Amino acid sequence: MSTETQHAIDTMLLEERRYPPPEGFAARANAKADIYDLGFEEFWEREGRERLSWFEPFTELYRWDPPYAQWYLGGKLNVCFNCVDRHVAAGHGGKVAYYWEGEPVGERRQITYADLQSEVVRFANALRKLGVRRGTPVAIYMGMVPELPVAMLACTRLGAPHTVVFGGFSADSLAGRMNDMGCEVLITQDEAWRRGSRVPLKQTADEAMAAAPAVRDCVVLRRTGGDVPMREGRDHWWHELVEGESDDPASCPCEPMSSEDLLFLMYTSGTTAKPKGIVHTTAGYLCGVAATHYYIFDLKPEEDVYWCAADIGWITGHSYIVYGPLCNLATSVLYEGTPDYPDKDRWWEIVERYGVTILYTAPTAIRSHMKWGPEYARRHDLSSLRLLGSVGEPINPEAWVWYREHIGSDRTPVVDTWWQTETGMILISPLPGVTTLKPGSATKPFPGVEAAVYDEHGNEVGPGGGGYLVLKRPWPAMLRGIFGDDERYRDTYWSRYENTYFAGDGARIDRDGDFWLLGRVDDVMNVSGHRISTIEVESALVDHPDVAEAAVCSRKDSTTGEAIVAYVTLKAGREPSVKKLQELRDHVARKIGPIAKPANVVFTPELPKTRSGKIMRRLLRDIAENRPLGDTTTLADPAVVAEIQSRAAEEKAQEAEA
Numbered sequence: 001m002s003t004e005t006q007h008a009i010d011t012m013l014l015e016e017r018r019y020p021p022p023e024g025f026a027a028r029a030n031a032k033a034d035i036y037d038l039g040f041e042e043f044w045e046r047e048g049r050e051r052l053s054w055f056e057p058f059t060e061l062y063r064w065d066p067p068y069a070q071w072y073l074g075g076k077l078n079v080c081f082n083c084v085d086r087h088v089a090a091g092h093g094g095k096v097a098y099y100w101e102g103e104p105v106g107e108r109r110q111i112t113y114a115d116l117q118s119e120v121v122r123f124a125n126a127l128r129k130l131g132v133r134r135g136t137p138v139a140i141y142m143g144m145v146p147e148l149p150v151a152m153l154a155c156t157r158l159g160a161p162h163t164v165v166f167g168g169f170s171a172d173s174l175a176g177r178m179n180d181m182g183c184e185v186l187i188t189q190d191e192a193w194r195r196g197s198r199v200p201l202k203q204t205a206d207e208a209m210a211a212a213p214a215v216r217d218c219v220v221l222r223r224t225g226g227d228v229p230m231r232e233g234r235d236h237w238w239h240e241l242v243e244g245e246s247d248d249p250a251s252c253p254c255e256p257m258s259s260e261d262l263l264f265l266m267y268t269s270g271t272t273a274k275p276k277g278i279v280h281t282t283a284g285y286l287c288g289v290a291a292t293h294y295y296i297f298d299l300k301p302e303e304d305v306y307w308c309a310a311d312i313g314w315i316t317g318h319s320y321i322v323y324g325p326l327c328n329l330a331t332s333v334l335y336e337g338t339p340d341y342p343d344k345d346r347w348w349e350i351v352e353r354y355g356v357t358i359l360y361t362a363p364t365a366i367r368s369h370m371k372w373g374p375e376y377a378r379r380h381d382l383s384s385l386r387l388l389g390s391v392g393e394p395i396n397p398e399a400w401v402w403y404r405e406h407i408g409s410d411r412t413p414v415v416d417t418w419w420q421t422e423t424g425m426i427l428i429s430p431l432p433g434v435t436t437l438k439p440g441s442a443t444k445p446f447p448g449v450e451a452a453v454y455d456e457h458g459n460e461v462g463p464g465g466g467g468y469l470v471l472k473r474p475w476p477a478m479l480r481g482i483f484g485d486d487e488r489y490r491d492t493y494w495s496r497y498e499n500t501y502f503a504g505d506g507a508r509i510d511r512d513g514d515f516w517l518l519g520r521v522d523d524v525m526n527v528s529g530h531r532i533s534t535i536e537v538e539s540a541l542v543d544h545p546d547v548a549e550a551a552v553c554s555r556k557d558s559t560t561g562e563a564i565v566a567y568v569t570l571k572a573g574r575e576p577s578v579k580k581l582q583e584l585r586d587h588v589a590r591k592i593g594p595i596a597k598p599a600n601v602v603f604t605p606e607l608p609k610t611r612s613g614k615i616m617r618r619l620l621r622d623i624a625e626n627r628p629l630g631d632t633t634t635l636a637d638p639a640v641v642a643e644i645q646s647r648a649a650e651e652k653a654q655e656a657e658a
């Protein structure tokens with residue numbers, strides 16, 4: 001284990017603060033302590049029946065044929081039916097599904113479950129007109145507008161699998177995903193609002209479609225009203241397409257799907273340049289997200305106003321803005337913009353306006369609010385909040401305690417939830433009415449989940465030990481593979497230990513059996529809770545005509561968790577300059593998306609390599625973090641390191657000046 005990891009472990013174990021569940025909370029909680037007494041099969045059997053409505057009941061709980069699992073076999077169901085139709089049929093049509101808040105101040109919409117149903121049915125009818133049927137792959141590239149969940153639900157109603165691509169991704173990234181999935185239809189919008197400026201989604205979509213020939217139709221929602229070119233025959237305005245379409249649910253019945261039918265792909269970074277299409281299927285996924293949402297967020301659908309402040313373009317939004325909450329009949333907030341527009345109290349104004357009771361966000365956002373100061377939260381009445389959640393990266397104890405004190409009035413439990421795009425649902429988390437909380441620990445595996453920490457040799461480590469986080473048994477929402485790449489699936493998750501899922505995270509178990517997550521152990525960086533692979537950024541850099549070679553690593557950052565540092569060797573005759581530096585950063589943003597822009601670029605005449613030619617990333621990380629350098633004896637040319645160190649120092653000085 002690296003000294004860095006050891007240090008992280010030592011600091012965490014010094015954390016002595018404990019927060020037992022408040023008595024009143026525990027008394028009314030959806031999950032009581034005895035939930036842990038249920039056996040694995042008993043628990044998931046019960047959830048399968050209680051959480052979901054079936055057209056035909058399942059006959060077999062699960063089948064484990066490592067490394068592939070199937071759940072709720074023999075069952076027939078429809079996700080849209082579970083998230084919308086059954087609620088309306090049960091008389092909840094008037095209940096608000098989403099309070100939508102646009103970024104421009106004053107733009108608001110209330111969408112009830114009945115409204116959601118009408119919009120979904122009309123749009124599904126429109127998609128049918130474009131030839132979308134069971135099995136037609138659809139890409140969605142939108143901002144945080146109500147039509148985004150409408151589009152997703154319309155796909156699930158028809159049985160068409162979707163892939164939602166985050167609106168911050170580039171044309172290349174969008175095209176790559178659409179080509180991988182073979183998308184035939186793309187749903188997008190003219191532009192999106194972001195911090196007061198317009199993000200040209202349709203323009204990017206046009207560039208992407210030029211490189212994705214299988215896309216035959218493009219539906220465009222008018223959001224900002226900006227002028228966008230429409231290609232005759234291919235592009236259709238959303239509002240024109242739905243004109244005259246029926247909103248009667250009987251006009252477009254929910255397609256009965258098998259439990260294991262493909263629901264969606266979500267692309268995520270791995271340790272190669274090519275993102276992986278993570279496969280999620282119908283019943284297990286929906287059951288997993290609904291059950292975790294119900295118990296971990298202690299959802300009382302009749303009272304709570306729930307807000308997950310993530311973007312639907314990532315897995316968090318899929319599972320905990322759209323599918324989990326709607327399946328559970330939640331009333332949610334959906335916010336389009338950034339937390340600091342027009343001012344840094346925007347979130348708190350929203351919490352006050354809608355009386356938000358449950359808030360779920362990421363450590364990076366909490367740290368931004370910390371940096372801005374608690375006075376913004378103090379401007380508003382946040383007394384409606386009763387539960388806070390965190391996801392995306394390890395939360396440092398100071399941020400955890402700040403969140404509880406300044407947002408939760410030192411009263412609300414904070415649930416630190418560990419999971420991944422691959423896991424689909426939260427796997428390690430406190431249950432707020434049961435668990436004694438420790439700042440910085442995600443505490444215990446969810447009921448029906450068997451997590452452990454293994455050492456290098458596959459031995460389970462006991463209390464006090466550290467190693468790699470693994471899952472010993474399948475779980476309902478687990479990925480069903482990497483789309484079209486069985487070998488990579490086996491290699492990435494199942495090759496380290498036999499029949500055991502390797503999560504790629506370091507972890508430690510303390511004396512009480514609580515889990516402390518320590519971050520990635522592979523070449524995946526975590527910037528603002530988003531996964532970016534070092535190799536993805538390196539390929540984007542060497543794609544620039546002036547770059548000969550590049551190596552990328554991350555350093556700690558007090559707001560974003562990690563920040564990207566790129567070491568770049570230019571081709572002979574090209575000169576480093578501030579302009580070139582900016583050009584390279586922009587180039588990465590164009591190739592992948594602004595999220596992958598390196599925070600620092602260090603030009604160096606050479607990269608540190610071993611005699612066999614391998615780049616020594618460990619050294620680059622040490623330089624980026626200003627740490628004393630470890631062993632350099634295996635370097636082909638030790639002088640290179642001193643040169644890079646001095647360049648890095650220069651770059652820092654320049655940055656400080658700027």
Ligand code: PRX
Nearest residue numbers: 391392393394417418419420421517520531
């Ligand atoms: O390293 C872990 C970190 O985020 C990774 C998963 O990233 P992604 O698939 O993008 O999903 C993010 C939202 C689920 C994990 O391998 N991570 C996520 N949540 C936590 C976390 N690390 C520590 N504590 C968490 N609560």
